[in-house]
Amino acid sequence: MTGIGIGASLYGLRPVITHQRLDFALLSMDQLVNNAAKWRFMFGGQRGVPLTVRMILGRGWGQGPTHSQNLQAWFAHVPGLKVVMPATAEDAKGLLLSSIFDPDPVIFLEHRWLHNLRGEVPEGDCRIPLGKAELLRKGEDITVVAMSYMTIEALHAVDHLTEKGINCDLLDLRCVRPLDRQAIEASVNRTGRLLVALIPATLLDRSRVKLWLVLQRIAGSL
Amino acid sequence: MAIMTFANAINEALTEAMTLDPDVICYGLGVPDPKGETSLVMIGYLICLHQKMP
Numbered sequence: 001m002t003g004i005g006i007g008a009s010l011y012g013l014r015p016v017i018t019h020q021r022l023d024f025a026l027l028s029m030d031q032l033v034n035n036a037a038k039w040r041f042m043f044g045g046q047r048g049v050p051l052t053v054r055m056i057l058g059r060g061w062g063q064g065p066t067h068s069q070n071l072q073a074w075f076a077h078v079p080g081l082k083v084v085m086p087a088t089a090e091d092a093k094g095l096l097l098s099s100i101f102d103p104d105p106v107i108f109l110e111h112r113w114l115h116n117l118r119g120e121v122p123e124g125d126c127r128i129p130l131g132k133a134e135l136l137r138k139g140e141d142i143t144v145v146a147m148s149y150m151t152i153e154a155l156h157a158v159d160h161l162t163e164k165g166i167n168c169d170l171l172d173l174r175c176v177r178p179l180d181r182q183a184i185e186a187s188v189n190r191t192g193r194l195l196v197a198l199i200p201a202t203l204l205d206r207s208r209v210k211l212w213l214v215l216q217r218i219a220g221s222l
Numbered sequence: 223m224a225i226m227t228f229a230n231a232i233n234e235a236l237t238e239a240m241t242l243d244p245d246v247i248c249y250g251l252g253v254p255d256p257k258g259e260t261s262l263v264m265i266g267y268l269i270c271l272h273q274k275m276p
Contacts, residue, residue, distance in 0.1 A: 020250075
């Protein structure tokens with residue numbers, strides 16, 4: 001499927017591939033990494049591969065170790081791939097439209113626990129730029145960074161903390177790559193504290209932020 | 223603005239993209255399934271896509 005998509009992209013189409021489970025797409029990693037992601041760089045930037053690969057992740061009932069992996073960090077470390085992880089219905093539509101019309105390959109990751117989440121969605125062409133985080137809550141005590149389903153969990157946690165007198169910045173990354181470092185750094189430089197839920201470890205190595213406390217990273221299998 | 227599920231928003235985006243640009247094509251596991259996709263939690267997000275955009 002992926003090879004067909006790459007070939008179709010090079011002939012001018014904009015294919016959208018659906019993998020019902022992210023795990024099932026791993027057989028195509030060679031084509032994704034060595035063909036789709038690198039094409040623009042191997043041929044002098046003459047053309048990219050406008051391919052969108054939807055992958056659904058997260059576990060459900062009775063699923064085993066090969067049906068429940070969250071591998072966004074892996075994809076995000078491949079130069080040439082964009083990695084999108086929406087958390088709301090509005091973002092799902094806007095970011096998917098932007099992914100489809102992006103000139104390069106995009107991995108679009110949907111957590112299955114979000115599929116029944118309801119929300120307001122604009123009509124028509126409502127593209128949302130890739131790589132722009134959204135500030136969902138504004139506070140001065142700590143920065144919470146989340147993405148995909150963890151954004152919903154973080155919203156509950158942040159609202160609970162507000163009732164206890166702790167005010168949080170809550171950033172929904174929306175894209176793992178490109179990562180909106182500017183938004184993260186601006187927030188952390190204001191709060192001095194960072195709580196991370198599901199984010200690639202690169203932030204820990206490369207961020208240029210002034211922290212009052214040691215970074216805390218929360219990761220879990222959902 | 224309309225209230226809809228995340229899954230229906232995906233469907234809307236695919237329909238919108240194919241309407242805007244005839245070069246957009248969709249395929250993969252579950253795309254031609256008239257019930258959407260086979261997983262219970264996902265029913266609805268590709269419903270009728272193949273009928274709207276044959």
